[in-house]
Every structure is written in C-alpha cells, then in structure tokens.
Amino acid sequence: MSGRLEAGSGAREAHAPGARGVAGTIPLAVPNVGALERQYVLEAVESGYVSSVGPFVTEFEDRFAHRVGAKHAVACATGTAAIHIGLILLGVERDDEVFCADFTFVGSVNPIAYLGARPVLVDSERLTWNLDPALLAGELDRRAAAGERMPKVVEVVHVLGQPADIGPIVDACERHGIAILEDAAESLGAGWSAGRFAGQHTGTVGRIGCFSFNGNKIATTGGGGMIVTDDDELATRARHLTTQAKVPDVGYLHDEVGYNYRLTNIAAGLGLAQLERLDDFVATKRRIALRYDEALRDLPLELPPRVPGLDATYWLYSVLLAEAAGRSRDDLLDHLGQHGVGARALWRPLHLQPPFADVPVVGGQVGDRLFDRGLSLPCSTDLTDGDQQRVIDAMRSFFA
C-alpha cells in the first residue's frame, strides 16, 4: 500500500510507527533490525517459548534494569500499558487529578482517561520543549496556598529523546508530597550529567518510569513497553497486575481485576538484541543530529534544544520553522515531500485533541507553537550520509 501513496499533503499523514512510507522516500525513523535480532527471535521460536513466559522476558528485564540503573524492570505489551499500570501503582483512581505535559503523544494521557481520572495539562518551556518547571511549581504552590485539591501524580514526559529539566520539577513535587511518573517512552539512552540527578537515566528519578519499544523508537520489540522502579513492592504489584492478577501456585485464582499486559518471549528476544546495540544507536542519533545542526544553523530555523547537563539522544531530530521565514510549516513539509523526504509535523498538543479539549490547561502557548512551527527530519540509525545530504539539500532549497 505504501508505494501507492502520492507524495505531498496526503503523504504527510502516512506514517505508521516505524513505517517505511512512500517508496523512494527517505523514511522518518525506521527500525534497525539485523542478524542479532534474527538470531534471538529464531531462538525464541525454536525453543517453543513464544508467549509471555520464557527466558528472554526475564533476561530482557534484568538487562534493561541494569542498563538504565533501576532496581526493577517489568516488561509490558506496550508503553501505553506500562503507563496505565504505573498510574495504578501510584494509586490513581476515578476523579483524581493527574498533571501531565500538554505537548506529547496521546499515549501519555490516554491511560489517565482509562482510569476515569482527570488530566490537567501543563505547557512546555521553550528551553527543553518539556513540561515547564516554573509553571508546575507555580500551580502547585498556588493550589496549596488556596487550600485546593492537589494532583495525585505529576506525569513528566521526556519528548523526542530530550530529558526534562527534572531538578526543579522534583523540588516542587517533593515540597507537596506528590509522586512523579516519568514517561520516558521516547528517551531511552538519555539522561542527566549535571545537577542533583547527574549520572541518572531518564525514567529513574520518579517513583515509576515507563518506556516504549514501539516500531519507531530507538530500540524496538515490534511493540512493547517497560516499567522501571526501585520500589520492591511496586515491582511485585506491577508483575501481578500485568499477568491478570493471578495468584501464583493456586488454580485460576485472581485476587483483583488484572490486565493481560505482558510482553511475549519473541518480542523480548528482539528487545535483547536491540539493547545490545543501544549504545551504537544513541551514538548514531547524536552524530546525525550534530551534522544536521551544522548544516542547517544559518537557516531561519530553531534547532533542537542543547542544554548542558541534559543529555539528549535526538531520537527524532526536530526543528522549528522561524516566523521570520514567512512561510508555514506545512509549506515546508510539502516541499520536503516533493523531494522524497519523509518529514513529519510535531504533535498537536493534547489540549487541541477532541477527547481532551475541555480539560484544564496550565500556561500559555509554547506547545501550540511547537506544533505550528515544528517538524521532525529523517534520522533512522541506518540513514546513509548520502540520504542525509539529500535531506539537507531539500531543506536548503526551500529557503533558496
């Protein structure tokens, strides 16, 4: 089907996660799957352990926990499932409020709605494109002073491989005794190298961290997710809830409503191989980002954040078209589409999504601007130098 799509505005939407897209087009971000993945997946198939019980699942969890520096990792069917369970672990119930970044993929917020809880959307800061610590602190302090209800959880998202400015977020949440869930779906390999959390990986600062291994992520299992935590009890409960709340060693006894959210052994095999290659993937993403930065810096663009101490992976290399360019983001996307470049607009913020149009929003229009002006450029880890040059040439010719 993909080869039949016309380049242009229709093609702008033709991006399933990790999809190759229109034939001849340089894809946005596709999985890098090779011999090692084939070997482990085949091993899983041949062992007969194809479902959610099997040695690769446990090995993947152990190695993942070690890689990110968490005590426990619990593999899930998707990143969305991981967040859903993570919110339950933190005690979120019907009518509770959960503060969540406004500028993110909808998978961050849907689990809040699954629980009948109420999202409150917090705008981004311009520095990191992530949840604005000053807005968050201001709103929490204001509510506390006014004796208003406080949120049960603050959900921080590290978008596009860019860590949030976590120090002041933690300070504000600690001041008010509010738990943090980190949506690190897009930030595997990213972390902090300065400040109170120097040396930590995204997802390990909050009580719960959640990752995604969807097809377009830096490491994929086809579809999958992970919950990480240092809390023994939360980890045990995560395993219980993701396996239908089955009581071990007792015939079909389920002590609460559970979920069928476990990762399969085949998928875990894929994940193990990807994890072994993660350092290379991160290095490649950073190299691609640096080359784009150097080649595009004289154009009327805002380049992605580069904040000392916040070590991004540039999972999806994204730029903002400056207002001074006098043209729209869609003009640029159309131009790139005509040149065979599979670029994509950044997300519409959650407050502009129909299911969340009526929820409270804290702050201004930073997320709106990221959507109006933002687009991601091809940055697969197997992007060739020649293809990257084609993208650069297409970008430059737009402004010529």
Ligand SMILES: Cc1ncc(COP(=O)(O)O)c(C=O)c1O
């Ligand atoms: C920020 C963010 N949160 C949550 C998710 C949900 O993950 P999944 O697609 O694995 O359910 C994704 C990605 O897909 C994401 O990018």
